[in-house]
Amino acid sequence: MGISISNISKSYKNVKTLHDISFDVKPNELFGLIGPDGAGKTTLFRILTTLLFPDEGTATVAGFDVVGDYKEIRKNVGYMPGRFSLYQDLTVEENLNFFATIFGTTIDENYDLIKDIYVQIEPFKDRRAGKLSGGMKQKLALSCALIHKPKVLFLDEPTTGVDPVSRKEFWEMLKRLQQKGITILVSTPYMDEAALCDRVALIQDGNIMEIDTPEAIVKHYPKPIYNVRAHNMYQLITSLKDYEFNHSVYPFGEFVHYTDSRTDFKPMELQHYLESKNLKNIEIHETDATIEDTFMELAK
Amino acid sequence: MLPIIFVLPLLQLVILSNAATFEVKNIKFGYIDNDHSSTSRALIEKFNASTYFDVLTDFTSEANASSAMLNGEIDVVLEIPRHFARNLQKEKYVNLGVTINAIDGAAAGVENVYITQIIQSYNKNIRTDLVQISDAQIQPVYIDTIPLFWYNETLNYKTFMVPGILVLLVTMITLFLSGMNIVREKEIGTLEQINVTPIKKSQFIIGKLFPFWVIGMALLSIGLIIAKIIFDVPMVGSLLLMYVYTSIYILVILGIGLFISNFTDTQQQAMFIAWFFVVIFILMSGLFTPIESMPKWAQIITEFNPIKYYVEVMRMVMLKGSGFMDILPQLIKTLVYAIVMNGLAVWSYKKTT
Structure with a gap:
């Protein structure tokens, strides 16, 4: 009852946006689709929510084929597009009522599912949706996507443009929804959110x-990663990029993530090299790889 | 938005019905009287008495009159030749010079008719004055025509224009609103959310159309009230028939609007296409220019113009009191049109992109 995708391809005119994609999302899984803008995440979402036909391949959502059983899918999935797409001139409550009615249900019937989320926006229920803050809009959109108790929930970049506190809350909500037996496919360009998913697919x-x-x-990350720090970030990056043995150099917060192309790399050698480039306060120590490092490595 | 939808068209109705008349009034009239006799003064007095002419100036020479016409100060110049009175007496025949500014061809034609009428009636009087008893036997018998203008006895242009302009307003508002509507949902993204729901195509489209149908009918009602109260347009026929026809007619327009909406991606495109059709429909509706005077191919095109039928029906029912059987051909054509357009609209609306 999860999602099963096999050999899906899709082109827009001459640009191929999806190449032969196959993967499965298990029932009741929180699955993350991680990739930069333009990777094809939204196209895949639109195919799975029956808004777009794939050129090749098949996919099923909650056991229904995306082409043949599209009517069933529309009854059984919740979709939250990346762009806020509720009626801006209806109030919070009117929007929720409207979507409940279209799905042939009522707010009361599935209130327990959205209760945690809806109580946070309930004080503003008479406010027009267009006048809500970004985080509030996301909560309302999620409530509307959940009002008919979907089996599968599609969230296309739900946290893009949302403040860090709201993002954290949003992911906590997703975890709670998962416990209620909903399969969730979520896409995000933020690598740090990937760690919150059960499984992730890296797409580019x-x-x-x-x-x-x-x-x-x-x-799976193949090499040891070093955090390197010095008094001048810019000079440090350019020096590291000039270093003949460098494998990858990426700025990462206050550090630079550095990997070396040699297997017998000794940090002291790098330290001497950087000192020769007039860098001061040099710190080099090994660190754990993150999803972002893996992504950058794979995307190379 | 709702006040705008109602107030602006009704203002248009009041303004346009007063302004859009074919009557040519306040013609700026000048004359050159070379004769200065009581006969020539009597002729000028005739023009002075007419409500259509504002007698402005007595020009001393033709050159003065031409330059005044060039400056737009006068529209019509009447030149009375020297010895006008004498020649009329002696030869019973005289030429008058009339110069008309024909930049506006239609107005010039009307002005010419007015002038001819005045001179003719003057001529008749003069003739009776001059006719001597001995001539009486050989005078031809006058054939006098007394025109009777049916359905609009006073030739009141407002009576004629108000139903037509009301038709235009109902059409424009419903077409623009429906044309922009689904496109707007595309633009702000709500359509994507709606498309993932189990709502049926027909349900969605009916939901989209119904409000505009109501607005169109409300607009008609208010327009009719204004036509009665302000313009005192006679309403000879059955109001019910007007409403029955309008209710079908608005469906045609809404179908066209939706169809446009389905094929465009932005409100700007939709607006542009809607304007294209509105301008063609209005100018080819027979409202401002009679369809009979259009070239053959244009007349064939007007068969597909819903506004044409609506203008016809409104004028027929309001002014002539036509009944159901009289407007049946228009009613059937409109009904077929409505079914075709809405069928196309539902067919072309796709829930997938």
């Missing part, structure tokens, strides 16, 4: 690069 340019649990993906 319409190709799935890797599918695994976040922990396993991180373990």
Whole structure:
């Protein structure tokens, strides 16, 4: 009853946005689709929510074929598009009522499912949806997507443009929904959110690069990673990029993540090299790989 | 939005019905009287007495009159030749010079008719004055025509225009609103959310159309009230018939609007296409220019113009008191049109993109 995708391809005119994508989402799983803008996440979502026909391949959602059984899918999934797409001139309550009615249900019938989320926006229920803050809008959109008790929930970049506190709350809500037996497919460009999913798929340019649990993906990282820090970030990055043995150099917060192309790399050598470039306060120590490192490595 | 939808069209109705008349009034009239006799003064007095002419100036020469016409100060110049009175007496025949500014061809034609009428009636009087008893036997018998204008006895243009303009307003408002509507949902993204729901195509489209249908009918009602109260347009026929026809007619327009909406991606595109059709429909509706005077191919095109039928029906029912059987051909054509347009609209609306 999860999602099963096999060999899906889709082109827009001459641009191929999805190449032969296949993966499965298990029932009751919180599955993350991680990739940069333009990777094909939204296209895949639109195919799975029956808004778009795939050029090739088949997919089933909650056991229904996306082409043949589209009517059943529309009854059984909740979809929250990346762009806020509720009626801005209806109030919070009117929007919720409207979507409940379209799905042939009422707010009261499934209130327990949305209660946790809806209580947070209930004080503003007479406010027009267009006048809500970004985080509030997301909560309302989620409530509307859940009002008919869907089996599968599709969330397309739900946290893009939302403040860090609301993002954290949003993910906590997703965890709670998962416990209520809903399969969730969520896409996000934020790598730090990937760690909150049960499994993630890394997608770029319409190709799935890797599918695994976040922990396993991180373990797959082939090389030791070093956090490097010095008094001048810019100079440090350019110096590291000029270093003949560098494999990858990415700024990462206050550090630079550095990997070396040699297997017998010694941090002291790098330290001497950087000192020769007039850098001061140099710190080099090994660190754990993150999903972002893995992604950058795979995307290379 | 709702006040705008109602107030603006009704203002248009009041303004346009007063302004859009074919009557040519306040014609700026000048004359050159070379004769200065009591006969020539009597002729000018005739023009002065007419409500259509504002007698402005007595020009001393033709050159003065031409330059005044060039400056737009006068529209019509009447030149009375020297010895006008004498020649009329002696030869019973005289030429008058009339110069008309024909930049507006239609107005010039009307002005010419007015002038001819005045001179003719003057001529008749003069003739009776001049006719001597001995001539009486050989005078031809006059054939006098007394026109009777049916259904609009006073030739009141407002009576004629108000139903037509009301038709235009109902059409424009419903077409623009429905044309923009689904496109707007595309633009703000709500359509995507709606498309993932189990709502049926027909349910969605009926939901989209019904409010505009109500607005169209409300607009008609208010327009009719204004026509009665302000313009005192006679309403000879059955109101019920007007409403029955309008209710079908609005469906045609809404179908066209939806059809446009389905094929465009932005409100701007929809607006542009809607305007394209509105302008063609209005100018080819027979409201401002009679369809009979259009070229053959244009007349064939007007068969597909819903506004044409609506203008016909409204004028027939309101002014002539036509009954159901009289407007049946228009009613059937409109009904077929409504079914075709809405069928196309539902067919072309796709829940997938």
